[in-house]
Amino acid sequence: MQRKLFNGLAMLGAVAVAVALGISAYGAFRGDAASAGSSKVESGAIAIQMKGLAFPNGIRTVTPGTKVTWTNLDGTAHTVTSTKNxxxxxxxxxxxxxxxxxxxxxxxSYICSIHPYMKGTIKVVLPYGKG
Ligand SMILES: [Cu+2]
Structure with missing residues (x-):
């Protein structure tokens, strides 16, 4: 009788752990999706590289007031030029x-006017829940 009760509790514990793992795995999945796509909204100050004749992290979504800094890591000059002036x-x-x-x-949207195939976009959106 005592043994059966213990087994029952152990089973309950295993279920609880499985549920907890499932929840944390779901959270990790959501986090990965946010960092991989353009759905992540950034604020404050962000940095964009000009590297390898490209803006490798140049597509970003930010909130109003975000300061964007582009830094040239190439050996040749680049520009950050709005396609709409x-x-x-x-x-x-x-x-x-x-x-x-x-x-x-x-x-x-912006390009490098010297190398127009270098492209990026800054999307400025309201923070979640304030639309
Ligand atoms: Cu360039």
Missing amino acids: AFDSGNVDQAKSYSRTFAELGNY
Whole structure:
């Protein structure tokens, strides 16, 4: 009788652990999805690289007031040039940076005017729950 009760409790514990693991696995999955896609919304200050004739992390979603800093890690000059004339860094030489704070909502596509195949987009959206 005593033994049977113990077995029952052990089974209950195993179920609880399985449920907890399932919940944490679900959380990890959601986290991975957010960092891999463009659904992650960032705030404050973010950094974008100009590297290998590309903006490798140049597609970002931010909240209004976010300061974006592009830094040139290549040996040649690049620019951060809005495709809709919203901003233009001019030449950003090797190891130099250009920053812009995005106050207004919208999608801001940009290129390097020297290498127009270098492309990125800053999406400025309201924080979740404030739409
Ligand atoms: Cu360039």
